[in-house]
Amino acid sequence: MKEIGLGLLGFGTVGAGVVRGLQDNGALIGSRLGVKPVLRRIADLDIASDRGVTVDASILTTDAQAVIDDPAVDVVIELVGGTGVAKDFVLRALAQGKPVVTANKALLADHGAEIFAMAREKQTDIYFGASVGGGIPIVRALREGLSANRIESIHGILNGTCNYILTEMERNGVAFDDCLADAQAKGYAEAEPSLDIDGFDTAHKAVILASLAYGGTVPMEAVFVEGIRGLSALDIGYARDLGYRVKLLAVIRSEAGAVEIRVHPSLVPMDSMLGSVSGVFNAVLVNGDMTGDTLYYGRGAGADPTASTVLGDVLDVVRNLESGAAHRIPAIPESGDAIQLRPMPEITTRYYLRLCLKDEPGVLSMITHILGRHQISLASALQKEAPEDNHVPVVFMTHAAKEAEVNAALEEIAALECVAREPVRLRIEG
């Protein structure tokens, strides 16, 4: 059987998963493909550590460029991560017309335009299925399966660390800090967890999904990002009482020619599909104008699920090479138009507001008067019996309202003498 040479850059957790996948399923992949994928070179700065897989020492090197330039390497798999040398490696491979498969979301979010342009210029392939959703073939679904649709919206649970923490907070009524410590102990959260819990990892993925849905690239700065660090178990409990769960969502929505991209904790109905996604799992709900709601669910991280998608991309790239169809599909749709972005104050959604109000006559009417002046109408209100120093928590669920009006209303409300703490505001989706 004809062989095709793979070069692997980055021999970390996912890299080891790719090696294991090729060892376990290489024959199956070969029979599906009609050619045999052979891992010819692996580059990593550390070529001594045990990764739990056995590879011939002769294919290991610390010189990534040598791997890229090796004529025996037909396809380059970039799993170095980050936006430093990884960028040079990817561009170097593409410049030689060698297809690249990568899982590097930060790289694509920050430098996608340059990288996609190079792939187009050289008419070669850049595949990045594993950059969003780990083992879930969501990039493929957007780029190919739903390609006849105008994408109306995408709602994604894209970070397993956050979803694990939020699931635990709800199930056990535990505070955020304790859940984070537990997630770190179990290996679900990094020692330096900011990238995950402050929403940036989700934002990287949101930018990639938006590019796939609408063409063009989006600067990270255009994304509104709010993480889960400030969340209180109290609000998660109240949300549950109201039939909702709190999820860190990436929301991408197109309306009237403008696209909003935002990442923040959101209330989703408990009995919805997104509300059913618990623990480290990820899911993406895509609404297309023809297909309506479709949802994609699975493990968003981990060596083997991510390697599954990396290797699925490798199969695609090899098929393109074999059939002389490199750059058969552009990395992102080449619409030509830049995405028109909707600024955050202009968005419209529903809100969960928790206020800590003095328990005396006239207070509620003062609050509802302010909300009304800002065209914020209430779907429900819930006064909790948990008085503290003559104050009670009151939860309002609004109908759709404009973010700018909610900002203004909350500013007025926070300044009232009868309001004890900073108001809590969460957005409701779906």
Next chain:
Amino acid sequence: MKEIGLGLLGFGTVGAGVVRGLQDNGALIGSRLGVKPVLRRIADLDIASDRGVTVDASILTTDAQAVIDDPAVDVVIELVGGTGVAKDFVLRALAQGKPVVTANKALLADHGAEIFAMAREKQTDIYFGASVGGGIPIVRALREGLSANRIESIHGILNGTCNYILTEMERNGVAFDDCLADAQAKGYAEAEPSLDIDGFDTAHKAVILASLAYGGTVPMEAVFVEGIRGLSALDIGYARDLGYRVKLLAVIRSEAGAVEIRVHPSLVPMDSMLGSVSGVFNAVLVNGDMTGDTLYYGRGAGADPTASTVLGDVLDVVRNLESGAAHRIPAIPESGDAIQLRPMPEITTRYYLRLCLKDEPGVLSMITHILGRHQISLASALQKEAPEDNHVPVVFMTHAAKEAEVNAALEEIAALECVAREPVRLRIEG
């Protein structure tokens, strides 16, 4: 922009959806594709009825063969349905090397081997994404996204009519016949509902999914099929009390080199992803050895969702034509080996058993003794307080047991003097 000619066979509901999709999103599709898809001919026996879309009368014909043979038609879309003339049309197009996009599950389930062989011989494409799951890109996920995986199992809710009926039966405690009548009144079920409710539609789809997962084709006769007609609202209620919902599932499972393919009502945990799929929606849970569980959810039928997938396939086919990469991916994996099937008596799963027992000492021990003799151990038992003529319903949930043993045990049990009616047996999955 270069044009590519489409010929549509069958101008029914989905056909009209395809026309509408091309009219609404044709420009978008063209910009994504770099070529403009143009609907050149439509064939149907009825070219007079109003389908709610406007087409130039000159492209309508009653002569399907003329459409297939028209040199201006580059891609044939077969939406005639059934296994009669549709088979001739598909083979005629493929024989000319023209790629075919079809949504015809019955055709592929019954004649897939012949059709796939013709596509291979002529090195042209047969795409059938819309044959399973309507608007859900599940065929693509199996054929491409998960192609590095060994597929361990597939559990699919593949028939919206059945899922609607089962959802209503559970929510409202209504009998099957009433729910069916309601579904028929709402247009969710056919006047002749057997294909749906007796499980054959689901079985057609199961056969296609098995072919995609394991290569080769499977005769319909090899599939164990049990529909939902005999289901009682009582069992749905008991299942709910135990934390389960009843779904008509296609189960495809590979173990020790043999594959089981079965369609029957199944208990799935209420808080699982499959348990969350309600109403007319479909979902497919795929377990791959690398990716673990992934799930795909959406509308399994309807004009626009199905047309979304048909047009997604058309885009793929056109990309293959444009890049000279026809037959880039075989219709199903060409493993060469026939699928080894596991006969139904050999399967192992968990069971829900409801017996109607005489309310007197010693009866339970007689039952559990018989179960024990057949290596059927109990996870839980639940005696309900609903005595009728000195009989009580008792529900047993078993651990994993062998179907043949359960058959034998139930035969013995049914023959006991203390057992009033035919025992009810449902299988538990997940």
